[in-house]
Amino acid sequence: MTTIKQNVNMMTENKKKVKTPNFNVKILPLFKLTFKMVFLGGPGILYVTIMPFCLLLLEGLVYINLPNVSQAETFGKLQQIIGAMALMPAISVGVFVVPFTLIEIKDSVLFKRIGATSVKPYMFIFTVISASVVMTTIGLFWTFLCGGLFYGWSYGWEVAFPQSFGISLLFMLIVLILSSAIGLLLASFFTSRAVLGAFSGLLFTPSLFFTGALIPIDYILAAPELKYLVYISPYWYCAKPFLDIFTTGNIVMTTQNIINLAVSCSLIVVCIGLTTYRWRWSE
DSSP: OOOHHHHHHHHHHHHHHHHHHHIIIIIHHHHHHHHHHHHHSSSHHIIIIIHHHHHHHHHHHHHHTOTTOOHHHHHHHHHHHHHHHTTHHHHHIIIIIHHHHHHHHHHOHHHHHTTOTTSOHHHHHHHHHHHHHHHHHHHHHHHHHHHHHHHHHHHOGGGGSOSSHHHHHHHHHHHHHHHHHHHHHHHHHOOOHHHHHHHHHHHHHHHHHHTTSSSOHHHHHHSTTTTTGGGGSTTHHHHHHHHHHHHHSOOOOOHHHHHHHHHHHHHHHHHHHHHHHHOOTTO
């Protein structure tokens, strides 16, 4: 006769046996499919690796050859560009990677064939965000490496790295969260990849410009016609504190910086709230 303890042990073992195949059949294919789509499909990998390389090289060559400019001033401009360029992976994640991947997974025949449709909606969103975090991290350190290799020999390797690495990563995380929230919102509004592509391109270029990735932010803020237009970019509110930390190593919690962080947090809440309201999870 089997004892009660033996029966309980047998039931526990049976549950483990049931859960393990379910994880292998349902969850692992979902992760593999998602990471494959994020890294190999769409323009995401282009904006994470090739664009920072090209823009850092071309823009840097312009600023190091400006006439009548001191080395210290050139150092400052290069530092601003590299810091702003480090935001490109996070911005591209929200504008391109997250919405395109979610739409692709939702419409994919392969997604249905692997039997992953019974996975809860939050699970495949989690996998997309996880892959995007990995991609952003790769892009961040790739940008630092490119900046160091291009200009570290002449201006010191500190030109390509944050003055305060830990705090800058914290603000980079805020940029990534906001960018992912924007990506979720875009995916809930658009079902056509063609329309989404056109809108994403329209959003991406001004976002780069107003965060200082194309022109040093000092030049933008010095123009009376532009210094107020920066506020139309949703990324500006969290990018500005990040750039301050990147170039100075610390951030002074002025009223403006507090407002910027409050606006960033509010945008995250609004984007996630609208996404939850609009997305037809059951479809």
